[in-house]
Amino acid sequence: MTKEFTIIVQPAVPSSGGRMAGDERRLQILRVAVSLFAHEGFRGTTTKKIALAAGVSEAMVFRHYANKEELYTAILDHKACSGDAINPELMVADALKRKDDRAVFEGLAFGALEHHERDPEFQRLLLHSALEGHELAQMFFEKFVRRVYEFLGAYIRERQRDGAMIKIDPAIVVRAFIGMVIHHSLNNNLWDPQRRLLNLSNESAARNFTDILLGGISSKSELKVSRKDRKANGNGAPAKR
Numbered sequence: 311m312t313k314e315f316t317i318i319v320q321p322a323v324p325s326s327g328g329r330m331a332g333d334e335r336r337l338q339i340l341r342v343a344v345s346l347f348a349h350e351g352f353r354g355t356t357t358k359k360i361a362l363a364a365g366v367s368e369a370m371v372f373r374h375y376a377n378k379e380e381l382y383t384a385i386l387d388h389k390a391c392s393g394d395a396i397n398p399e400l401m402v403a404d405a406l407k408r409k410d411d412r413a414v415f416e417g418l419a420f421g422a423l424e425h426h427e428r429d430p431e432f433q434r435l436l437l438h439s440a441l442e443g444h445e446l447a448q449m450f451f452e453k454f455v456r457r458v459y460e461f462l463g464a465y466i467r468e469r470q471r472d473g474a475m476i477k478i479d480p481a482i483v484v485r486a487f488i489g490m491v492i493h494h495s496l497n498n499n500l501w502d503p504q505r506r507l508l509n510l511s512n513e514s515a516a517r518n519f520t521d522i523l524l525g526g527i528s529s530k531s532e533l534k535v536s537r538k539d540r541k542a543n544g545n546g547a548p549a550k551r
Contacts, residue, residue: 336374339364340384347385348434352444382446385435386453398458406465411474414465415523419491419516426495427512433499459484466527475527483527490519 342364346355357378361368375381399406401421405413426433439446463480470477494515498505510518 332374335366335370337388339366339371339374340381340388343381344385344431344435347438348431351438352442352446379445382449385446386449399461409469409472409474411469411524411528412520414462415487416516416520418462419487419519420512422491423495423512423515426499430499433495458488462487474529476529478527483523486526487519487523490522491516494519 339360343355343360346359346363350359357371358368361371364371375384398418398421402414402417405417436447436450438444439450459481462484466475466480466483469475470480475483494508497507502508
């Protein structure tokens with residue numbers, strides 16, 4: 311059974327009230343493309359559909375984006391440079407310097423969950439690209455996912471040398487951590503938006519996922535500190551730092 315989607319795109323309003331400037335038009339086409347890709351997939355979205363939804367000619371689309379690959383690159387660049395973008399290293403830079411394990415993982419989890427809640431459309435787009443074997447999925451992997459594995463894996467190795475974490479492949483730790491965060495986000499955005507199975511604030515989810523992770527990889531001395539924190543807080547949750 312085929313289900314049809316109606317995509318409603320609000321066109322950008324030119325600041326002058328007249329014809330859009332080049333940068334405004336380029337951004338409008340980009341936003342329309344993201345919405346269509348997210349709901350209809352890459353195979354189901356043509357440049358003709360993008361032009362129609364944007365209220366421009368197909369020639370206008372190609373004037374701003376010479377080909378689809380340039381459009382895909384622009385989507386990632388726009389997300390990376392937008393105000394809602396996640397820069398994992400900058401997000402927890404201070405915690406990394408302090409070697410505050412809880413602040414590192416809890417900060418990353420909270421930032422990711424907040425981002426996915428604000429921009430569920432981009433998450434849908436990435437799922438479409440992966441399921442369709444689209445090049446955007448690989449582009450995103452190289453530009454974002456691999457970077458998280460590298461910088462977080464390096465941090466975990468350093469903490470293992472410090473004796474703060476048990477010896478285990480850092481990539482496994484990163485995979486387990488990202489798995490908790492992404493699965494929770496997918497449940498909230500796609501499968502259970504009413505949150506019938508688990509209704510947690512992003513802050514609470516980030517804190518609990520960090521508890522689970524650190525409970526499995528921290529050395530005994532670190533675990534003792536964590537238990538003391540929970541006892542001092544009086545409600546089973548770690549004390550805020």
